[in-house]
Amino acid sequence: MSGKMRILTSVVVIGVVAAGLGAWIIRGPGPLDFAGGTKVALADYRAGKPTGVPAKLEKASLVERGEYLAKAADCMVCHTQPGEKDYSGGLAFKLPFGTLYSTNITADKDTGIGNYSDQDFLNAVQHGKRRDGARLYPAMPYTSYTFMTDEDVLAVKAYLFSLPAVRAKAPDNTLSFPFNQRWAMIVWSAVFNPDTRFAPDTSKSPEWNRGAYLAEALAHCGECHTPRNLGFALDNRRKFAGAITAGWRAFNISSDKATGLGSWSDQNLISYLSLGHAPGHGSASGPMGEAVDHSFSQFAPEDIRSIVAYLRSVPPVPSPDLPATTAPIAPASHKEGVTADARGKMLFAGACASCHGWSGESPVSPMATLTGTWAVNDPAATNVAQIVISGTKRHTPDGALSMPAFGNAYTDDEIAAVANYVTARFGTKGSKLTAKDVAELRKQTAE
């Protein structure tokens, strides 16, 4: 080997090692590494059954079990465009580098997954590999679904194949270079997909293990609530510390007392997950509202309790930009309290006060109470602006409550003004949104 060649070889070797080391450092721990206990193969776990369906469905048909699991994995929300047939795809994910469209996962042979064998389906869900060999983008949370058992994945397939096949072709993705290079996902996957099935932790309770399986393999909480690293994969060093997803802020759900779930009661967590509302904590809207409507509200009560037990064990990670306590109730009179933004106040008086009240405590329903919610206590006002833009519809055991979407009725400037007023009056620190910020938020929402 000549001197030159030797130098070149060393440079390449050093480069590869550095890249590998870099990837290793960026990758960080896996989603369940924080638990630190003794993991055993599922087959060797005797204390309980963390996978599959709850006891009441144990004897149900494959399709019924698959339905429960498909809802627990919340497949439908992403694979259905509003107003179109269930699971027929086409929902747009607007990313900084282009738009991705979800695929049709009905059993249509041409435009859906009708030709998928069991192995093809496992490859897609657990490994991010399409039937034609192409790689999936990680908008499909296969790095979470990879923890599902083969049995559970195939039950989901049986359910999807039991539904009417819908002929619907999703629009082509519009990603820019280099993100349009699907082959690069081979490398991404190799680094970031743990590609391993769920392994129970014998040092934890059976309830915790069930919760871990539900939260990590199925509900994929981390996909929205865990910040992402340089490689756009989940940064589990800050597991559940909160992140922005689809233009909405998914708040901190670690066990941090001040800014996470540490001070929520079990009853409030159960209520928030199963009804989308907890007294004093507000109501789920945006992507979490959808997760409640289509997924968590369908969970068996014992499964919700398992998730709560699991969430409690996630180490606290503070959100430094959030206040240590949420603001108390605002004065009943419009004259008292913070009224910095005169334009925002005018808009609030006309469009918001009749339901939300001047105190923030709704005269209509506790679900519309602003006091105590993170949305109004977030100095970035992200979710306040988003809910003003797109509105919400909350389902309660007694019926639905809704807030209209003001996105088409008000300008970016007006939405910024009302968000700044609302966060100043009902939160701890008023936001400073500009029209440009609101325009940016509009662009990010999935549709």
Added chain:
Amino acid sequence: MHMAIVLTINGETKSFDAPPDMPLLWALRDILGMTGTKFGCGIAQCGACTVHVDGKAVRSCVLPVSAVANRTVTTIEHVGSTPAGAKVQKAWLEAEVIQCGYCQSGQIMAAAALLAATPNPDDSDIDAAMAGNICRCGTYVRIREAIKQAANGRQS
């Protein structure tokens, strides 16, 4: 799915079957035949459907009927029997507030709730309480005047 609903409206107990998510406004108008409360926009943005729930002005078009069980509902048919409502109705007639009238039951309900909570409202109080009640005839000037008359108990 229908369910048995029991409401206290204008001091009387009313029982009827309705879907729990039916807006209170529909129950008032279509089931109980109390058509004084009007439908305007259906999204709590015009104020025409305003009623009182526990004395506070709320928009009945977005309020599920199941959410008002165990709460006291007052409508335009009965507001004249409350002290603030009586004053408002009298002032409304004296100031000839009404033009086409469609929004006025909502305006009167909002004004009565305002006066019950704030007996001597200034202009900013009136703005804060009445901004969500829209009048396409533009009777706003007379509304403001009538609220002040009702508060003072005399013509200003």
